Amino acid sequence: MRIALFLAFLAVAVGYAAWKGGGPERTMAAIAATMVGLDQLLHLFVPPTFASLDTGHLAIDLFGAASTVTLALFAHRFWPMCIAVLHMVPLLAHSSRILDVALHPAAYLAMQVATSWPVPAILILATWRHQRRLARGANEPCWQISSRPSIPSIASP
Known part of the structure; x- marks a missing residue:
């Protein structure tokens, strides 16, 4: 049940970010959707095990x-x-x-899964804040723009 609840929460966050988000929000939505897709694909072939190193989830993480x-x-x-x-x-x-x-399998599972829960909430909040900035007319860039130092031109004598 908790997996279905998480997937529903994430689907809402990804959908909202894809619909109303800026570039970073949409990129995060794509990353989250890719991770969930890879996880579902992994579970088609490999059952989850937390008693030893889980190489499939290691690759996804x-x-x-x-x-x-x-x-x-x-x-x-x-x-x-x-x-x-x-x-x-x-x-x-x-x-x-x-x-x-020595790490109990339940602790290994919790460390892999627990930090996923805040991601949809943060993505929803980030998309909402992006929409508020747009409503205020703020013209903030979505991406860091690298400013190359200008090379002074050599004036001919």
Whole structure:
């Protein structure tokens, strides 16, 4: 039941972000949808196990962490940093399994799953704030724009 509730909550967040969000919100919606799709595809072939290293979820979590950190680096928003941090916690769980730290399977599961719950709420809030900025007429960029230092022209004598 909790999985269905989470998927419904995430579907609302992804749909709202895809419909009304700016570039970063839509990108996060695509990342979240991709992660859920990969998870569902994984479970078609491999049953979840939390007694040993779960390499399938490790790959999905590496994708999620790399994608959200990249988003946080390039988006002109604060919220992607929060989501990037949330995607790092499952990597700590996988690291504990790689290092063979005694970790109860329930704790391993919780570290992989629990940090997913705030993501839809943050995405909904981020999309709502984007809409508020647009309603105020604020003209803020969605992406960080790299400003290359200008090279002074060499004046001919």
